[in-house]
Amino acid sequence: MTELAGAADIPLMELHAGHEMTFGAVGLRVLAPSRDLPTSLSADAANDRSLVMRARTPAGTILFTGDIEAEAQARIMRGEDVRADVLKVPHHGSRTTTPAFLRAVGPRLALVSAGSDNTFGHPHPTVTSTLAALGATVARTDLEGDVVIVGTAADLRTVTSRRRAPQTRHGPTPGWRRGSRSGRWAR
Numbered sequence: 001m002t003e004l005a006g007a008a009d010i011p012l013m014e015l016h017a018g019h020e021m022t023f024g025a026v027g028l029r030v031l032a033p034s035r036d037l038p039t040s041l042s043a044d045a046a047n048d049r050s051l052v053m054r055a056r057t058p059a060g061t062i063l064f065t066g067d068i069e070a071e072a073q074a075r076i077m078r079g080e081d082v083r084a085d086v087l088k089v090p091h092h093g094s095r096t097t098t099p100a101f102l103r104a105v106g107p108r109l110a111l112v113s114a115g116s117d118n119t120f121g122h123p124h125p126t127v128t129s130t131l132a133a134l135g136a137t138v139a140r141t142d143l144e145g146d147v148v149i150v151g152t153a154a155d156l157r158t159v160t161s162r163r164r165a166p167q168t169r170h171g172p173t174p175g176w177r178r179g180s181r182s183g184r185w186a187r
Helices: 002-007 070-079 099-105 125-133
Strands: 020-023 026-032 052-057 060-064 086-088 109-112 137-140 147-152 155-160
Touching (some): 099 125, 109 147, 125 137, 137 155
Parallel strands (some): 109 137
Antiparallel strands (some): 026 052, 052 060, 147 155
């Protein structure tokens, strides 16, 4: 990738915990990896170098976690506020996602990106049951296909490429109805 970016005159920036950026109404804070985390890790520990970002958006706070596992989750919880309205569940919902991390995030909506019929059994049942116990709505790409989040912080919705159940709504519903033509929710 470095060669392709260089050939196209695209500058690259290595991100580390503490970087903050703003793009219009979206603010990003990098939570991991730490600058002092070695760049050469064993294959088993490489997931903990995943880029983790907390985004403030008009749709609420979103936590992007890459493939971090238990050790990185604990490290981030010690130094950062990980609470978020929406969580991209770490490592496809593998068993290395800790219940303590999920409780610290406390998401209303959790997205699990996992392949259909994946051989690893992602997401792990303890992850989905912990999220259910927290009251989070779980959207899964293995069951629902592509997932898009729409709405505002007070009124999050998911739109999926495969219909598994009626459209899921997150947040208050009184006084809102589906518009007949636009497909949008309106008062």
